[in-house]
Amino acid sequence: MSINSEIKKEIVAKYGANENDTGCPEVQIAIWTYRINTLIEHFNVHKKDLHSRLGLMKMVSRRRHLLDHLKSVSEERYQAIIKKLDLRK
Secondary structure (H helix, E strand, C coil): CCCCHHHHHHHHHHHCCCCCCCCCHHHHHHHHHHHHHHHHHHHHHCCCCHHHHHHHHHHHHHHHHHHHHHHHHCHHHHHHHHHHHCCCC
């Protein structure tokens, strides 16, 4: 599941420092979260798609690494992005 440029621009504008700030961890985490959520919707329809499920696990792992990095750099930014994206239920 790819992400189109308009949605990516919206995510960067919402979570980044400026409209060209695609490298900060908050923006990357938000983009991975969007991709993960769209793939989860795909699995509601296609329950036996095991190849895409492997891709989902890789995406979740990459997001987890970014979250761990952000937590080691700044606990406040980590807590803020967790709250904004509603990652912890």
